[in-house]
Amino acid sequence: MMKGLKKWRLFSLLTVMTVFLSACGEDYISTLRPAGAVGKEQLNLLLLTSIIMFAVVIVVSVIYLVAFFKFRRSKTGENHMPKQVEGSHTLEVIWTVIPIILLLIITVPTLNSTFKFGDVAAMDEVDENGNKTALTVNVTAKLYWWEFEYPEQGIITAQELVVPTGEKVYFNLIATDVKHSFWIPAVGGKMDTNVDGINKFYLEFGKESKDLNEGEGVFYGKCAELCGPSHALMDFKVKALERPAFDTWVASMQATEGNTASSESANVGEATFANSCLGCHAVSAVAGPGMGPNLATFGDRNRLAGFMDHTVEATTDWIMDPEFYKPGNTMTGKYNVTEEEAKAISEYLMTLTIEK
Numbered sequence: 250m251m252k253g254l255k256k257w258r259l260f261s262l263l264t265v266m267t268v269f270l271s272a273c274g275e276d277y278i279s280t281l282r283p284a285g286a287v288g289k290e291q292l293n294l295l296l297l298t299s300i301i302m303f304a305v306v307i308v309v310s311v312i313y314l315v316a317f318f319k320f321r322r323s324k325t326g327e328n329h330m331p332k333q334v335e336g337s338h339t340l341e342v343i344w345t346v347i348p349i350i351l352l353l354i355i356t357v358p359t360l361n362s363t364f365k366f367g368d369v370a371a372m373d374e375v376d377e378n379g380n381k382t383a384l385t386v387n388v389t390a391k392l393y394w395w396e397f398e399y400p401e402q403g404i405i406t407a408q409e410l411v412v413p414t415g416e417k418v419y420f421n422l423i424a425t426d427v428k429h430s431f432w433i434p435a436v437g438g439k440m441d442t443n444v445d446g447i448n449k450f451y452l453e454f455g456k457e458s459k460d461l462n463e464g465e466g467v468f469y470g471k472c473a474e475l476c477g478p479s480h481a482l483m484d485f486k487v488k489a490l491e492r493p494a495f496d497t498w499v500a501s502m503q504a505t506e507g508n509t510a511s512s513e514s515a516n517v518g519e520a521t522f523a524n525s526c527l528g529c530h531a532v533s534a535v536a537g538p539g540m541g542p543n544l545a546t547f548g549d550r551n552r553l554a555g556f557m558d559h560t561v562e563a564t565t566d567w568i569m570d571p572e573f574y575k576p577g578n579t580m581t582g583k584y585n586v587t588e589e590e591a592k593a594i595s596e597y598l599m600t601l602t603i604e605k
Contacts, residue, residue: 518597
C-alpha cells in the first residue's frame, strides 16, 4: 500500500513539474529558443556538452548492466572467477585517452567562444569624424531596478532597454549597492554587475520583439544574482527594433530635452509630482542619471516596477505603499501624499510618452 502511494506521489510531482516547465519555451524568455547569435552559439555549446555527457552515461550504464547480468552468481556459479584485467595496458590507454579526447572536444569550442564573447575592442572604434561606430549602453543595477544610459546618444531610460537588431550591442555593467547580474535569457548568458569594477560584454538581437508575449512586444531581462528580499522582482523589459525604428526612438528621446514638471501647473498630478517626486525622478530622457528611475517614457512601458500591471490603479497602489510590493526598495518612505494625489500623479505619469 505504501509503495503504491509513493508511486502516485512521484507521478503527481512529475505532473506538476511538467505543468510548470511547459511555460519555459516562450520566445521572450527561453534560453532554449535563442533570439540572437550569442544565444545560439551558447545553446550549441550546451547541446554539445549535454550530448557528450549523455553518451558517457549511456556507455557506463551499458557496461554496468552487461556485467550485472552476465556475471551473476546464479548464472556463473559460486566458484567462477572472471578474467582478471588488472594492469592491462590496453584498458588503461582506453580509459585515459577517451576522456582526454572528450575534454578537448568540449574545451576547444568553449575557450574559443569565451574569448570571442569577451572581445569588446570594437566598443572603442571610431569613424573618420571621431564618432563611435558601435552602440554602447551603460547598465547600472540598483535596488531593485535598472538604469540604461546611451552615452553617445545623450539619453537615459529605466526598466526598459531599447536596442537595434542585426548588430552587436556593447554593455558596460556596474552596480551601485550590491552585486547584481544582468541577464536576458532569450538573447545570451548573464554577466555580473559589481560595485567595484566595470564588466563588459556584447549581445546580438536577431529578431524584433514586437510580436512577443501576447502583444507586449518585449523580451524579459532579469537579475540573476541573489541581491536582497526583492531579487525575484528585479525584472526589466527589452524592446528590439529594426535600426530605422531605433533611430526614430533615439530622436524622440532626445526631443524630451528640457521637459520638466511644474509646481504651478493646473494639472493636479503634474503639480503634485513636481512638489513630491521631481527631486528623484526626471521626466526628460536627457536629464542624466537620477536617484530614482527616469520616467520620461513611463506611459510607453509594459510593466510597472518591472512586474506589476501598467495601469493607473496599480501605479496608485505602488506610490501609496512601494514597500508592500518590493520589500527593501529605496523609494519606501520617500513620499507623503494622499490617495487622491497618488492617483492624480499616476494619471499624469501615463501621459509621459514618446510613442503615442
